[in-house]
Amino acid sequence: MTAHWLNNEFSQQRAVLRVMHFPESHTGKNISEYLHKGLRSFEIPHTKIHIVLRDNAANMVAGVRDSGFKSIPCFIHTIQLCIHDSILSQQSVKEILVCWRRLATHFHHSPTAAAKLEAIQEQLGTNKHRLIQDVTTRWNSSYNMIERMLDQRVPLATYTANHATQSTLNSFQWGLLDKVFYILEPFKTLTVNLSKREAFLSDVIPSIMALKVFFNQALICEAFLSINTLVEQLKESVDKRLSIFLHDKYLCLSTFCDPRYKLMYQKEDESVIKKLAKCADSRNAAT
Numbered sequence: 001m002t003a004h005w006l007n008n009e010f011s012q013q014r015a016v017l018r019v020m021h022f023p024e025s026h027t028g029k030n031i032s033e034y035l036h037k038g039l040r041s042f043e044i045p046h047t048k049i050h051i052v053l054r055d056n057a058a059n060m061v062a063g064v065r066d067s068g069f070k071s072i073p074c075f076i077h078t079i080q081l082c083i084h085d086s087i088l089s090q091q092s093v094k095e096i097l098v099c100w101r102r103l104a105t106h107f108h109h110s111p112t113a114a115a116k117l118e119a120i121q122e123q124l125g126t127n128k129h130r131l132i133q134d135v136t137t138r139w140n141s142s143y144n145m146i147e148r149m150l151d152q153r154v155p156l157a158t159y160t161a162n163h164a165t166q167s168t169l170n171s172f173q174w175g176l177l178d179k180v181f182y183i184l185e186p187f188k189t190l191t192v193n194l195s196k197r198e199a200f201l202s203d204v205i206p207s208i209m210a211l212k213v214f215f216n217q218a219l220i221c222e223a224f225l226s227i228n229t230l231v232e233q234l235k236e237s238v239d240k241r242l243s244i245f246l247h248d249k250y251l252c253l254s255t256f257c258d259p260r261y262k263l264m265y266q267k268e269d270e271s272v273i274k275k276l277a278k279c280a281d282s283r284n285a286a287t
Helices: 028-041 058-066 075-085 091-109 111-124 141-151 153-162 171-194 201-220 222-246 249-257 270-286
Strands: 002-006 012-016 052-054 071-073
Touching: 028 058, 052 058, 058 071, 071 075, 071 222, 075 171, 075 222, 091 111, 091 141, 091 171, 111 153, 141 153, 141 171, 171 201, 171 222, 201 222, 201 249
Parallel strands: 052 071
Antiparallel strands: 002 012
8 A cells, every 4th residue: 555645845755555464355345444444554534535546456446436535547557458458369469479478488498599599699790688578467568578579580580590499470470560569669658657756647648648649640551551450449449448537537637737738638628627626626625
């Protein structure tokens, strides 16, 4: 359990409050009880809790809701779900990733093969990078794996031309991989930038709008005509999962108060924003 707040100098503060042993079943009811237990241990009244950041699991949604707190899902976790819903669930992409994992396993388990690949890398003057595998629970790991695949394309092609392997990619798969890498790049950038300590809530809505512009351009780009279906599915997933952020009053207010953005990326007009601000002021005065 972590807490974020502003001190009297309006400086952002953060702290880890508790790391709790949770032996019970992770039901919404039990999660709610542990949330209350953690707040009581620090004598934090409910009126001081303005918003709770959570993941998208149904039990976490229920637990926070049953606790009586306003919550929003983690934006970075949500965009990872968008990727898995669309691109990483495509059979053609899944086959490429499975093939690569087998190839990476081959080099990880064979010192002889790894030494031969390193010799080829040195001969070609390419980066002496090891092959990596993705971890489904680690953000951007599939992107990083694809990046390493493309980085080692020539050394691997040289190796497989002279050594029999169970896994190798054809020219069509390499071309598809190159396009998928480009489409995933904005998600990698957002994940890195919004994971920083100095990231702001006000960056969320502009980030979503930037993704929408990117998709609109990608759909009419001649270079991506062959994967239009894939791009459309990713766009649909983004629209479905991220629409909740565009209408959240806390996000709208934070974006409006940020001098970099104001109403530039807002769907609501200024009168609506002012009403939200008035409601927030009333709540703060009451607490």
